[in-house]
Amino acid sequence: MEEWKEILANCVTDAETLSKLLRVDRKKLDKVVSKYPMGINRYYLSLIKKKGDPIWKQCVPDVLETKQRLGRSDPLKEKKYSPVEGMVQRYKDRVLLAVSDMCAGYCRFCTRKRHMGIKEAVLHERYVQKAFRYIASHKAIRDVIISGGDPLTLDDERIEYYLRTLRKIKHVEIIRIHSRMPCVLPQRITPKLCAILKKYAPIYFNTHFNHYQEITKESRRACNLLADSGIVMGNQTVLLAGVNDDAKTLKKLFEGLLMMRVRPYYLYVPDAVRGAYHFRVSIAKARRIMRELIGYTSGLAIPRLVLDLKHGGGKVPLLPKYITKRKGKRYIVKNFENKTFYYADVA
Numbered sequence: 001m002e003e004w005k006e007i008l009a010n011c012v013t014d015a016e017t018l019s020k021l022l023r024v025d026r027k028k029l030d031k032v033v034s035k036y037p038m039g040i041n042r043y044y045l046s047l048i049k050k051k052g053d054p055i056w057k058q059c060v061p062d063v064l065e066t067k068q069r070l071g072r073s074d075p076l077k078e079k080k081y082s083p084v085e086g087m088v089q090r091y092k093d094r095v096l097l098a099v100s101d102m103c104a105g106y107c108r109f110c111t112r113k114r115h116m117g118i119k120e121a122v123l124h125e126r127y128v129q130k131a132f133r134y135i136a137s138h139k140a141i142r143d144v145i146i147s148g149g150d151p152l153t154l155d156d157e158r159i160e161y162y163l164r165t166l167r168k169i170k171h172v173e174i175i176r177i178h179s180r181m182p183c184v185l186p187q188r189i190t191p192k193l194c195a196i197l198k199k200y201a202p203i204y205f206n207t208h209f210n211h212y213q214e215i216t217k218e219s220r221r222a223c224n225l226l227a228d229s230g231i232v233m234g235n236q237t238v239l240l241a242g243v244n245d246d247a248k249t250l251k252k253l254f255e256g257l258l259m260m261r262v263r264p265y266y267l268y269v270p271d272a273v274r275g276a277y278h279f280r281v282s283i284a285k286a287r288r289i290m291r292e293l294i295g296y297t298s299g300l301a302i303p304r305l306v307l308d309l310k311h312g313g314g315k316v317p318l319l320p321k322y323i324t325k326r327k328g329k330r331y332i333v334k335n336f337e338n339k340t341f342y343y344a345d346v347a
């Protein structure tokens with residue numbers, strides 16, 4: 001059996017095992033897990049350095065999850081924008097195909113927490129075929145995101161089947177893979193998988209690191225292997241209270257990502273998810289953090305801060321306020337050090 005499959009097969013999913021490994025209260029754990037299942041693989045577990053650290057908070061169930069009345073189980077109303085089971089279409093030219101509900105671990109803050117570990121399933125072939133037919137018959141779709149859960153929980157052969165079929169549809173120009181594997185189970189990134197991805201270039205790969213403690217020898221190897229295969233790598237980070245909601249931590253993370261050829265792409269203001277409400281960070285704080293980053297590290301290391309609007313309103317970029325006043329064609333602009341400049345616009 002390949003190493004990644006073995007690690008995946010031995011995920012910690014029950015309170016009894018975890019309570020022995022981490023010395024946590026089993027009863028409390030049981031209560032949370034019965035509502036929101038747990039899944040932590042041994043690799044990710046090994047990254048925990050101490051109780052309550054950023055890795056712990058992302059994967060170990062917390063009693064706070066069950067004490068919340070705020071937030072929604074489907075804040076983005078993905079169901080409403082699903083023309084075919086397993087597919088989300090929020091924009092005319094893009095679709096997201098959720099091919100698997102499984103992940104290499106269940107993140108406690110997940111927007112799709114309502115599915116995680118509850119309905120462990122691969123998208124049925126009947127729906128996959130329907131989705132392909134839908135994409136083929138809608139010429140405006142030029143960008144397809146293969147997502148989940150985590151699509152790389154599936155076998156290489158299955159991944160190749162998706163890529164091969166999509167590449168046959170002439171109007172599909174961009175194929176993206178969204179997977180947290182380089183971070184949570186980097187052993188999944190094998191030379192065989194990379195050779196498959198390379199065959200169907202251009203492939204854009206968006207992964208998901210939230211903290212620099214997730215950057216390890218293994219994750220570096222995985223990202224470099226992907227980059228060496230010509231895959232364009234990006235990263236989506238979720239701003240999480242108590243995990244990474246300060247500029248110093250994010251700067252270290254983003255600079256670390258660049259060093260393994262992963263470009264920070266999005267920084268999300270966390271969605272209002274029921275059961276993950278304690279991870280929320282205010283917009284004001286998120287913009288303050290961006291202000292502390294812009295100008296203090298290279299532009300390459302700065303992702304776009306975005307807010308995913310509820311009810312499927314789509315993503316909107318947020319920026320700190322730099323233009324403070326306008327007088328006719330003249331603007332008063334504050335730079336990153338808060339110094340005032342005048343800028344004369346086109347006459």
Ligand code: SF4
Pocket residue numbers: 102103104105106107109110111112116148149150180
């Ligand atoms: S890997 Fe992604 S989809 Fe899976 S639980 Fe984590 S955030 Fe959710």
